[in-house]
Amino acid sequence: MMKPRRVTSQDVADAAGVSRTTVSLVINKVPGAQISEETRRRVIAAALELGYVPDAAARALVSRRSQIIGLVLARRPGQVATDGFLTQMLDGLLEVVHNSDLRLLFDIVDPEHQKKAYLELVRAKHIDGIILSGPRFDDEALLALEKDKVPVVLIGRLPGSDIPSVDIDNCSAARTAVEHLIKLGHSRIACITNASLSYTAAADRLTGYRTALEGAGIPYDQRLVRFGDFNVESGYKQMHILLNKKVHFTAIFVASDEVALGVKAAIREHGLRIPQDIAMVAFDDLPISAYVDPPLTTIAVPAVQLARQASAMLIKLLKNEELSHRQLILNSSLQIRMSCGAKLMDTNRVQSRHQNNLSVNKGGSIE
Amino acid sequence: MMKPRRVTSQDVADAAGVSRTTVSLVINKVPGAQISEETRRRVIAAALELGYVPDAAARALVSRRSQIIGLVLARRPGQVATDGFLTQMLDGLLEVVHNSDLRLLFDIVDPEHQKKAYLELVRAKHIDGIILSGPRFDDEALLALEKDKVPVVLIGRLPGSDIPSVDIDNCSAARTAVEHLIKLGHSRIACITNASLSYTAAADRLTGYRTALEGAGIPYDQRLVRFGDFNVESGYKQMHILLNKKVHFTAIFVASDEVALGVKAAIREHGLRIPQDIAMVAFDDLPISAYVDPPLTTIAVPAVQLARQASAMLIKLLKNEELSHRQLILNSSLQIRMSCGAKLMDTNRVQSRHQNNLSVNKGGSIE
DNA sequence: TTGCTATACTAACACGTGTTACTAACGCGT
DNA sequence: ACGCGTTAGTAACACGTGTTAGTATAGCAA
Numbered sequence: 001m002m003k004p005r006r007v008t009s010q011d012v013a014d015a016a017g018v019s020r021t022t023v024s025l026v027i028n029k030v031p032g033a034q035i036s037e038e039t040r041r042r043v044i045a046a047a048l049e050l051g052y053v054p055d056a057a058a059r060a061l062v063s064r065r066s067q068i069i070g071l072v073l074a075r076r077p078g079q080v081a082t083d084g085f086l087t088q089m090l091d092g093l094l095e096v097v098h099n100s101d102l103r104l105l106f107d108i109v110d111p112e113h114q115k116k117a118y119l120e121l122v123r124a125k126h127i128d129g130i131i132l133s134g135p136r137f138d139d140e141a142l143l144a145l146e147k148d149k150v151p152v153v154l155i156g157r158l159p160g161s162d163i164p165s166v167d168i169d170n171c172s173a174a175r176t177a178v179e180h181l182i183k184l185g186h187s188r189i190a191c192i193t194n195a196s197l198s199y200t201a202a203a204d205r206l207t208g209y210r211t212a213l214e215g216a217g218i219p220y221d222q223r224l225v226r227f228g229d230f231n232v233e234s235g236y237k238q239m240h241i242l243l244n245k246k247v248h249f250t251a252i253f254v255a256s257d258e259v260a261l262g263v264k265a266a267i268r269e270h271g272l273r274i275p276q277d278i279a280m281v282a283f284d285d286l287p288i289s290a291y292v293d294p295p296l297t298t299i300a301v302p303a304v305q306l307a308r309q310a311s312a313m314l315i316k317l318l319k320n321e322e323l324s325h326r327q328l329i330l331n332s333s334l335q336i337r338m339s340c341g342a343k344l345m346d347t348n349r350v351q352s353r354h355q356n357n358l359s360v361n362k363g364g365s366i367e
Numbered sequence: 368m369m370k371p372r373r374v375t376s377q378d379v380a381d382a383a384g385v386s387r388t389t390v391s392l393v394i395n396k397v398p399g400a401q402i403s404e405e406t407r408r409r410v411i412a413a414a415l416e417l418g419y420v421p422d423a424a425a426r427a428l429v430s431r432r433s434q435i436i437g438l439v440l441a442r443r444p445g446q447v448a449t450d451g452f453l454t455q456m457l458d459g460l461l462e463v464v465h466n467s468d469l470r471l472l473f474d475i476v477d478p479e480h481q482k483k484a485y486l487e488l489v490r491a492k493h494i495d496g497i498i499l500s501g502p503r504f505d506d507e508a509l510l511a512l513e514k515d516k517v518p519v520v521l522i523g524r525l526p527g528s529d530i531p532s533v534d535i536d537n538c539s540a541a542r543t544a545v546e547h548l549i550k551l552g553h554s555r556i557a558c559i560t561n562a563s564l565s566y567t568a569a570a571d572r573l574t575g576y577r578t579a580l581e582g583a584g585i586p587y588d589q590r591l592v593r594f595g596d597f598n599v600e601s602g603y604k605q606m607h608i609l610l611n612k613k614v615h616f617t618a619i620f621v622a623s624d625e626v627a628l629g630v631k632a633a634i635r636e637h638g639l640r641i642p643q644d645i646a647m648v649a650f651d652d653l654p655i656s657a658y659v660d661p662p663l664t665t666i667a668v669p670a671v672q673l674a675r676q677a678s679a680m681l682i683k684l685l686k687n688e689e690l691s692h693r694q695l696i697l698n699s700s701l702q703i704r705m706s707c708g709a710k711l712m713d714t715n716r717v718q719s720r721h722q723n724n725l726s727v728n729k730g731g732s733i734e
Numbered sequence: 735t736t737g738c739t740a741t742a743c744t745a746a747c748a749c750g751t752g753t754t755a756c757t758a759a760c761g762c763g764t
Numbered sequence: 765a766c767g768c769g770t771t772a773g774t775a776a777c778a779c780g781t782g783t784t785a786g787t788a789t790a791g792c793a794a
Contacts, residue, residue: 008780008781019744020780021745022743024782024783025743028782030783033743034740036742053490054491055428055491056427056493057425057427057428057779058424058428058749058780058782059780060423060781061422061424061750061751061780062748063781064749066423068493077465080454080461081454081457081670081671082455082654082655083454084451086454086457090448090473091448103474104472104473104474105470105472105473106461107461120420121470124421124422126423126435126470231654232655261655262658265658265659265662287448287449287598288599291599291603291629291631291632292632292659292660293632293635293660295632386773386774387751388752388753388773388774389772389773391751392752395752397752400772400773401771402772402773406772406773424751426750427779428749428752428778428780429753430751430752431779
């Protein structure tokens with residue numbers, strides 16, 4: 001049994017009785033090409049007949065474009081498994097990527113060890129450009145990329161660099177969240193971050209928390225602050241530590257819905273109720289957050305749109321088009337549900353469907 | 368300002384005073400090559416000095432290997448955003464993929480329209496092989512792949528095909544779940560599937576449900592069965608429909624944790640309690656499921672290990688090694704927590720940390 | 735006839751690598 | 765001197781495509 005040789009453009013050319021060049025011109029619909037309708041049809045017929053599919057590698061070699069863009073996270077293996085934000089980004093990316101006939105490569109880079117991993121990814125021209133989500137302050141490889149003039153777009157921000165980026169205003173969003181708690185009468189407000197402060201988003205959200213306290217003249221109490229690590233489990237652990245410290249507080253700001261779920265469980269296990277004993281505001285507004293019990297009051301981050309915008313920007317960079325904005329800030333908003341206790345003040349009954357705000361902001365155009 | 372030309376292996380050869388062939392032999396550590404230690408060092412020094420990174424496209428062209436494998440889901444855009452299972456799979460895949468110096472390409476294929484999309488993906492040799500998760504009965508393109516002898520591994524199963532696959536026994540797992548409810552005294556048990564019955568896993572889980580009922584002599588009541596669509600929202604909607612029908616039931620089997628969260632919210636809004644009014648068993652055991660309120664009794668699916676095994680099998684296929692098992696079935700297990708009411712029978716107090724089973728099965732070796 | 739333009743194509747090069755077949759040099763026994 | 769194996773390295777081809785520069789034909793004006 002013979003292994004059937006690959007169908008090349010030469011085969012198509014032979015079958016159609018033209019040159020390989022002509023085949024290329026027809027297949028790629030080259031704008032200025034002079035091809036008679038008659039031969040065009042013959043070529044297409046032959047290609048279809050033979051099942052011709054251009055070789056991606058050969059094409060990439062000569063055109064110097066792999067038609068693949070990379071989504072990279074600075075995470076350790078194991079931290080991906082629970083990332084509810086990631087799937088939303090993937091969704092947004094795939095949408096744009098499909099419209100531009102690109103492919104999406106996904107990878108993570110261990111922030112501790114192999115910082116240069118994605119440098120090689122792009123130097124090898126495996127991918128044409130990178131979308132890096134969740135940048136860290138200590139990422140030197142990223143600056144190397146910038147120097148290499150590699151197309152990069154950040155989802156998030158990295159102060160001191162000029163890399164194009166899409167983000168929300170984490171600081172003021174966090175501030176809004178905490179101010180909401182303050183308005184509800186709380187003054188002892190704890191905080192659990194979404195991640196280590198090496199991540200710029202985590203640092204910004206903590207800053208927002210501090211700013212809100214400051215604005216209300218509430219002193220910052222370090223004992224009320226702990227650090228999450230992306231996943232549910234970290235929230236669960238940190239909240240147990242916090243509760244066991246027996247430092248008094250009546251509300252908490254958790255800078256991630258995912259982490260907040262763990263926090264919630266820990267609170268429950270201590271026999272406390274949300275929001276009656278501890279009011280809670282979280283951050284991200286994952287699709288599930290409106291459905292958990294109690295529904296989370298949280299900052300709605302337009303994850304899908306962040307991804308859409310980032311990929312749209314990256315594609316512009318790949319085409320050497322000028323960006324209208326190098327730093328883009330999308331709007332976030334506070335979704336008031338049950339966990340903060342604001343709505344519970346009106347009524348003590350079981351919440352009706354009407355009260356339980358399940359609305360989701362859809363749409364939003366690209367650039 | 369000149370655009371600096373790419374560093375090629377020729378540049379390295381010149382710098383080291385050897386031929387390009389020698390550079391290739393050194394860089395790739397070709398086993399039988401006769402290279403003196405002295406020149407080997409010179410070559411490596413030169414490569415490091417110049418920052419040489421082999422061109423992926425050129426390498427792929429000549430070696431006929433892209434070193435990329437694809438993870439493909441049969442989903443519509445928008446269905447990815449909430450998939451808690453996906454992130455777990457990505458985690459498992461990345462682990463294996465990194466160990467083999469491969470890359471991971473992620474894509475979805477709209478099951479209605481463009482079934483042949485991933486056929487082209489592999490015909491273009493963009494990727495060396497495919498891991499297809501969540502196959503559907505009506506996927507003809509998949510059979511075409513099999514005929515093309517393209518390396519494919521299924522996460523899930525497709526009856527009537529001989530494609531290598533990794534899966535759990537969805538049918539018997541679902542049966543276990545429902546039998547658990549029956550043992551607790553329930554006989555009016557509703558069911559909401561995880562997805563449309565075009566997906567083999569959804570069909571299998573429904574079959575398990577029916578089998579359990581049959582085994583207990585409980586008649587199948589079609590009015591108690593509805594179909595989810597992967598996400599929370601579908602569970603919420605379907606459960607509202609179910610509850611509004613005023614058909615009596617005391618328990619429900621939801622074939623997906625994600626969907627179950629929506630179901631939970633709907634039950635709550637109707638003023639009913641879990642498990643006192645409606646007992647619930649779900650399916651998947653997402654990382655968050657132990658932390659929601661009440662913690663879900665659910666079938667633990669070893670998602671990360673499914674992905675690990677699938678990628679390990681795919682890599683074997685790529686190396687033309689023989690598979691020890693073409694169809695691999697991993698174990699699933701029922702995680703009994705609060706939502707089914709089993710533990711509530713012992714006590715009516717707030718559950719202690721001890722009772723709230725937060726243990727996670729880790730580990731498990733590869734092939 | 736010559737010259738010019740527009741049309742419809744094609745020959746040939748370039749992209750950067752892996753690999754096979756071959757060679758040059760050297761040591762060594764006879 | 766001769767033959768022969770071993771070591772260390774290289775020349776040259778192949779992979780399949782995009783693209784530039786060039787050619788052949790026809791049409792048409794002068």
